[in-house]
Amino acid sequence: xxxxxxxxxxxxxxxxxxxxxxxxxxxxxxxxxxxxxxxxxxxxxxxxxxxxxxxxxxxxxxxxxxxxxxxxxxxxxxxxxxxxxxxxxxxxxxxxxxxxxxxxxxxxxxxxxxxxxxxxxxxxxxxxxxxxxxxxxxxxxxxxxxxxxxxxxxxxxxxxxxxxxxxxxxxxxxxxxxxxxxxxxxxxxxxxxxxxxxxxxxxxxxxxxxxxxxxxxxxxxxxxxxxxxxxxxxxxxxxxxxxxxxxxxxxxxxxxxxxxxxxxxxxxxxxxxxxxxxxxxxxxxxxxxxxxxxxxxxxxxxxxxxxxxxxxxxxxxxxxxxxxx
Amino acid sequence: xxxxxxxxxxxxxxxxxxxxxxxxxxxxxxxxxxxxxxxxxxxxxxxxxxxxxxxxxxxxxxxxxxxxxxxxxxxxxxxxxxxxxxxxxxxxxxxxx
Numbered sequence: 001x002x003x004x005x006x007x008x009x010x011x012x013x014x015x016x017x018x019x020x021x022x023x024x025x026x027x028x029x030x031x032x033x034x035x036x037x038x039x040x041x042x043x044x045x046x047x048x049x050x051x052x053x054x055x056x057x058x059x060x061x062x063x064x065x066x067x068x069x070x071x072x073x074x075x076x077x078x079x080x081x082x083x084x085x086x087x088x089x090x091x092x093x094x095x096x097x098x099x100x101x102x103x104x105x106x107x108x109x110x111x112x113x114x115x116x117x118x119x120x121x122x123x124x125x126x127x128x129x130x131x132x133x134x135x136x137x138x139x140x141x142x143x144x145x146x147x148x149x150x151x152x153x154x155x156x157x158x159x160x161x162x163x164x165x166x167x168x169x170x171x172x173x174x175x176x177x178x179x180x181x182x183x184x185x186x187x188x189x190x191x192x193x194x195x196x197x198x199x200x201x202x203x204x205x206x207x208x209x210x211x212x213x214x215x216x217x218x219x220x221x222x223x224x225x226x227x228x229x230x231x232x233x234x235x236x237x238x239x240x241x242x243x244x245x246x247x248x249x250x251x252x253x254x255x256x257x258x259x260x261x262x263x264x265x266x267x268x269x270x271x272x273x274x275x276x277x278x279x280x281x282x283x284x285x286x287x288x289x290x291x292x293x294x295x296x297x298x299x300x301x302x303x304x305x306x307x308x309x310x311x312x313x314x315x316x317x318x319x320x321x322x323x324x325x
Numbered sequence: 326x327x328x329x330x331x332x333x334x335x336x337x338x339x340x341x342x343x344x345x346x347x348x349x350x351x352x353x354x355x356x357x358x359x360x361x362x363x364x365x366x367x368x369x370x371x372x373x374x375x376x377x378x379x380x381x382x383x384x385x386x387x388x389x390x391x392x393x394x395x396x397x398x399x400x401x402x403x404x405x406x407x408x409x410x411x412x413x414x415x416x417x418x419x420x421x422x
Binding site for chain 1: 392396399400403406407410
C-alpha cells in the first residue's frame with residue numbers, strides 16, 4: 001500500500017528538480033527569477049516534509065524572500081544601466097555582458113567538485129542510526145534554551161554561527177566597495193494601494209520578526225529567520241521611499257553591520273576564563289547571553305540584508321546627477 | 326464531524342485554486358488572468374484557512390491562521406493590483422482597457 005504522502009513527496013521532489021532545471025535553462029531573466037523564487041518556496045516545503053521547520057523558515061525568509069527581492073532589484077538595476085527600463089522586451093541572459101568561457105568552466109568545475117564532495121559525504125555517512133539526536137538531547141539541559149536547533153546553533157556550535165554572521169558582514173562590505181560608482185535606478189512608482197498595504201504590513205512584520213526571534217528559544221525560529229523578516233521592514237521602507245539612505249547615516253549603518261559580529265565575538269571571548277573556553281557560556285546566564293546575542297545578531301542581519309537590497313553605499317556624489325557607466 | 330467539515334472546506338478551497346490556475350492558463354490576456362487568479366485564489370485561501378482553523382487545536386493556532394489568512398489575502402490583492410497597474414501603464418495588457 002502506497003502512502004499518499006509518499007506520492008506527494010515524490011511529486012514535490014520532481015517539481016523541485018524540474019524548477020531548478022527550468023530556472024537554469026530559461027533565457028528571460030525575469031522568468032528565471034520567478035522560477036527561482038518558486039523553487040525556493042517548494043524547497044521550504046520539502047524541508048517541512050523532512051521535519052526541519054527551522055531550515056524551512058530560513059529557506060523561505062532568506063533563500064526565497066530576501067534573495068528574490070535582491071535578484072529583482074538587480075534585474076531592475078541591469079535594465080536601468082542597459083537602457084531597457086520600461087521596455088516590454090524580455091531581457092535575455094546574453095545581451096547584458098557575455099561571460100568568458102573560462103569563468104563558466106571554472107564555476108562549473110567548482111560546483112561539480114562541491115557536488116562530488118557532498119556525494120562522497122552522503123555515501124560515507126551511516127545510512128541508518130541515531131545521528132546526533134541523542135547526544136544533543138543529552139546536552140540540552142546545559143544549553144540554556146529548550147529548542148535543540150537553537151541550542152546547537154547558539155551554544156554547542158556557536159563558532160559556526162559566528163562565521164555565518166561574518167559572511168554577511170563580508171558581503172555588505174564588498175557590496176559597499178564595488179558599487180561606489182553607479183547611480184541608483186529610479187524607484188518605480190507603486191501607487192496608493194501599495195502604500196496602504198505597506199502601512200498595514202509594516203507594524204505586523206515588526207511583530208512577526210520579533211516573535212520569530214523570541215520563540216527561537218523553545219520552538220523553530222531564531223536570529224536568522226527573525227532578521228530576514230525584519231529586513232523586510234527595511235525593504236518596505238526603501239520601496240515606499242519612507243526612508244531614503246543619506247550619506248550622513250553611513251556611520252550608524254556601519255555600526256549596525258558590525259554590531260552582531262562584535263557582540264557575538266565579545267561575549268564568546270568574555271565568558272572564557274575560570275576553567276571555561278571561549279563560547280562556553282556559564283549555565284546560569286546561558287539563556288540571557290543567548291538571547292542577547294540573538295537579539296543583537298538579528299538587528300545586524302536585518303540592517304545588513306536591507307543594506308544589501310539597497311545595494312550601494314549612499315554617497316554624496318550621486319545626489320547631484322548621474323554617475324552611471 | 327469537525328474533521329469532515331474541515332476536509333470538505335479544504336477540498337472546496339483546493340477546487341477554487343484549481344479553477345484559478347485553469348483561468349491563469351486559459352484566459353487570453355493579463356487582466357482576465359488576474360481576474361481569475363485573485364478572486365478564485367482569494368476564496369480558495371479563505372476556505373482552506375477556515376478548514377485548517379477547524380483542525381487547529383489551540384486558540385493561539387486559530388489566531389495565527391486568521392493572521393496568515395488576512396496578510397496573504399491583502400498581499401495577493403495588492404500584488405494583483407500592482408501587476409494590473411503596471412500592465413495598464415506599460416500597455417502590456419494586449420488590447421484590454
